[in-house]
Amino acid sequence: xxxxxxxxxxxxxxxxxxxxxxxxxxxxxxxxxxxxxxxxxxxxxxxxxxxxxxxxxxxxxxxxxxxxxxxxxxxxxxxxxxxxxxxxxxxxxxxxxxxxxxxxxxxxxxxxxxxxxxxxxxxxxxxxxxxxxxxxxxxxxxxxxxxxxxxxxxxxxxxxxxxxxxxxxxxxxxxxxxxxxxxxxxxxxxxxxxxxxxxxxxxxxxxxxxxxxxxxxxxxxxxxxxxxxxxxxxxxxxxxxxxxxxxxxxxxxxxxxxxxxxxxxxxxxxxxxxxxxxxxxxxxxxxxxxxxxxxxxxxxxxxxxxxxxxxxxxxxxxx
Numbered sequence: 001x002x003x004x005x006x007x008x009x010x011x012x013x014x015x016x017x018x019x020x021x022x023x024x025x026x027x028x029x030x031x032x033x034x035x036x037x038x039x040x041x042x043x044x045x046x047x048x049x050x051x052x053x054x055x056x057x058x059x060x061x062x063x064x065x066x067x068x069x070x071x072x073x074x075x076x077x078x079x080x081x082x083x084x085x086x087x088x089x090x091x092x093x094x095x096x097x098x099x100x101x102x103x104x105x106x107x108x109x110x111x112x113x114x115x116x117x118x119x120x121x122x123x124x125x126x127x128x129x130x131x132x133x134x135x136x137x138x139x140x141x142x143x144x145x146x147x148x149x150x151x152x153x154x155x156x157x158x159x160x161x162x163x164x165x166x167x168x169x170x171x172x173x174x175x176x177x178x179x180x181x182x183x184x185x186x187x188x189x190x191x192x193x194x195x196x197x198x199x200x201x202x203x204x205x206x207x208x209x210x211x212x213x214x215x216x217x218x219x220x221x222x223x224x225x226x227x228x229x230x231x232x233x234x235x236x237x238x239x240x241x242x243x244x245x246x247x248x249x250x251x252x253x254x255x256x257x258x259x260x261x262x263x264x265x266x267x268x269x270x271x272x273x274x275x276x277x278x279x280x281x282x283x284x285x286x287x288x289x290x291x292x293x294x295x296x297x298x299x300x301x302x303x304x305x306x307x308x309x310x311x312x313x314x315x316x317x318x319x
Contacts, residue, residue: 008070096281100126102148110296147275176248188264198227200246
């Protein structure tokens with residue numbers, strides 16, 4: 001027989017209650033029915049799962065293994081079912097339900113805060129989505145209402161029917177290196193000077209980052225050695241200790257031991273976007289959200305000294 005999640009629930013109930021009769025009551029079964037199911041499961045697992053005597057029911061060594069796995073698997077499956085239902089349930093007649101998918105960028109927090117102001121009665125949920133294309137598909141399929149996302153302008157996310165995309169800002173990407181790096185004090189760094197470096201890619205963001213980096217470096221005459229894929233905290237530690245370098249958003253939060261420098265010449269870009277499902281409760285709020293997002297972005301930019309300096313220099317050269 002195939003072992004199903006209901007069987008794992010049954011094993012966990014027997015272990016927790018300590019008797020077949022008590023577990024049967026909890027599960028809504030008769031004791032003979034529960035006993036038959038347990039016997040079939042024991043044949044499937046290849047051994048006795050519980051010792052049964054007048055003192056109750058307790059797991060065997062094999063039973064303890066199965067019980068411990070059940071305690072992990074059952075809650076995980078329950079969480080998966082709950083999350084899937086939240087994503088796919090139709091809108092109800094009560095307060096609007098607004099579902100956000102977001103990349104780990106500076107904007108999801110301010111956007112969510114603004115949504116609470118604009119739609120105080122709405123039930124708002126947010127989940128980080130690593131893959132930008134998956135986020136767009138969730139929006140197009142009706143499983144999300146608003147995307148707070150990012151993309152490389154040279155490799156944009158697919159535009160799908162029923163999803164309106166609004167640009168919040170297009171910013172330059174800089175390079176993050178250790179303060180002890182030989183190029184750390186240069187005003188600008190040429191990409192070609194980084195040909196021998198170990199490169200770090202963000203683990204929490206998938207918008208064709210590797211392909212984009214390889215294209216940039218190919219134009220500079222080399223193939224990048226992508227050594228690490230790390231979350232934000234580990235990436236900063238690897239940069240600080242000189243283990244690698246990384247493309248960084250212009251609004252990158254500076255920390256001790258890390259220097260962020262602009263590129264000389266052609267620079268890579270990074271674009272922040274809001275993607276709105278056109279038949280969702282958010283659609284009527286899109287203009288207000290875009291305005292708030294732009295304001296929030298430039299507030300973040302004002303807190304980034306390297307970015308401010310680069311903008312001032314760019315304005316001077318343009319003037």
